[in-house]
Amino acid sequence: MPAPPGSSDERSLGEIFSDVANDLSTLIKQEMDLAKTEMKEEAKKAGKGAGLLGGAGLAGYMVLLFVSLTAVFALDEGMPLWLAALIVTVIWGVIAAVLAVTGRSALKRSNPQLPQTQQTLKEDAAWARAQKN
Incomplete structure (x- = not known):
């Protein structure tokens, strides 16, 4: 007190x-x-x-x-049902491929190591060591 x-x-x-x-x-x-x-x-x-x-x-x-x-x-109004279904399926396949390639490249560009945080932690540790001496 x-x-x-x-x-x-x-x-x-x-x-x-x-x-x-x-x-x-x-x-x-x-x-x-x-x-x-x-x-x-x-x-x-x-x-x-x-x-x-x-x-x-x-x-x-x-x-x-x-x-x-x-x-x-x-x-289906202008072509056989199977062909209409195949066309829609191919369109969705192309969309899926584009999204997969785009997502993969975005993941490759990411840096999960947090370099700025690591650097500031190193600086903090160095500062603390300097205070002890």
């Missing part, structure tokens, strides 16, 4: 360091508890959003399925 203003503090240097260490430990624990609480709240929001996006993805898939069926039946 800090001494009131105007009074002399009779604590030893070791007691002062111990109090500071305890206060710092308490502060860190409180910050961690706050971070946990905030993360739980954000995770709930993210979970709800992910569920809604999953539902939207399923609905989008159904739209594509029925648009494809509509295209097959429309093409």
